[in-house]
Amino acid sequence: MEFIITKEIMFNYFSGHASALQKKLIAESLADPKNLEIYYAYLEEWEKCQPQFLPDLPAAFTKNLERIHSTEQQPRRLRKGAAIHPLHVLTSLLAIRVAACILVLGLTGYFFRDHIIYENYETAYGELRSFTLSDSSSVVLNSNSTLRVPRFTFAVWSREVRLSGEAEFHVRRRGDKLRFVVHTPGNNTVTVLGTEFSVYSRNNKTDVTLNKGKVELASVNSPEPTVMKPGEKGSFAPDGSIHIHALSPGELSSQTAWKEQRFAFNHTTLTEIAVQIRDVFGTDIRINDPSLASRQLTGTFKAQTADDLLEVLKEMLGIEVIKVKKQVHLIPKPTNTN
Structure with missing residues (x-):
């Protein structure tokens, strides 16, 4: 049965009252971009109803660094022979954990704020x-x-x-x-x-x-x-x-030929065509021959893949296409000496 994100569940989650199972199902459902949009919509509505304090994390981080490196005030030393109460230790450890969690959550929100905005x-x-x-x-x-x-x-x-x-x-x-x-x-x-x-x-x-x-x-x-x-x-x-x-x-x-998966060339050099192939298909084209790189092509050609366009270049310009790992090398076609 598919888990459905409801407003009530999400509001409980934002308030920290969601069950362990609900948290697990929410995390799994957010893998779907559609559910991610629902998540942000509910988050915006919840935050409007629950105004939150937004800390200035960069300023706080800088202030703490200054305190760490400051020599003006040294921490008090424990008096010799004084006993350490276990409750104080547990309280201190708990405070450190809470502070660490707040810092991690705050920094996560800070660095991923663009995705939220x-x-x-x-x-x-x-x-x-x-x-x-x-x-x-x-x-x-x-x-x-x-x-x-x-x-x-x-x-x-x-x-x-x-x-x-x-x-x-x-x-x-x-x-x-x-x-x-x-x-x-x-x-x-x-x-x-x-x-x-x-x-x-x-x-x-x-x-x-x-x-x-x-x-x-x-x-x-x-x-x-x-x-x-x-x-x-x-x-x-x-x-x-x-x-x-x-x-x-x-x-x-020709400026919007790409909408029909067409490439429009007007005295376009092979170097410029290689850049277009890289931008559209992510194929790394290498041309080591300067005279070949400056050759031009005019016309409109339909291509859904990089291989489609490379076949056009082979036929129109009479060149060889050699694939080496993740690179494609364009070289002049060998002349027949016979």
Whole structure:
């Protein structure tokens, strides 16, 4: 019989009144991500009803270190011949154990607070994932990507998310003033108001392609927003500057070819293709021949696996693909001397 997490059981668990069997069943059920979401929802509701003291763990830890290394006040020494009462020993040991448990639980919550605060949408290599956020905006997440969404405040206080990888967003327009904001590594931001756009953020590179509506791009070194128009692509340079250029209909379509598991190349070098294979499929490609690495390929090719795309490269570029352990080496095809 499947164990069902009820509010009553979880509230007893948070209060420390759950039985040993209930604790065991709860721990087993939390292996399912679906139950993990229920757990956090009940935890938020319980904490609102039971305000807790939140210690400043880093400050307390620093203070105790100072006490340990301080020589101003030495602990009192036991008077010679004085007796040690067993109850005092047990009390001291119990206090130490309780303090240790509190410290461990506190540090665990401190280091895993991001998982509590954010709901993480993730994809593995070669995987695509579509989902709808609580504000009715939809997202398609490309392979090897992560979208972090505030678990309790999204669409309540703000609509800000954090992306690492690549995704397409269809943002739902709202009547309030909560703009949709995408943060990417490097402190770049994409601010949106009712639009369709895609964001690529990998390898210290961030590109934004706008299909419909309006977006504003900003970075630390370029805080003044740069406005994009539909059909344009915006790129963040390493120095924080923002560059906008118009795309042809074909170029615009190729920006989201990955949603159909297609790879669109336009005079793309083999080195750049190797990077795409690594990002999407996690395959380590090695090209030791400089002339081969600079060869280019143009066209759109469907590939569900790294092997599918490697077969295309073999046929189109006439190269050899050699697999050595976890690496794939691309080499020029030997010429026939006969």
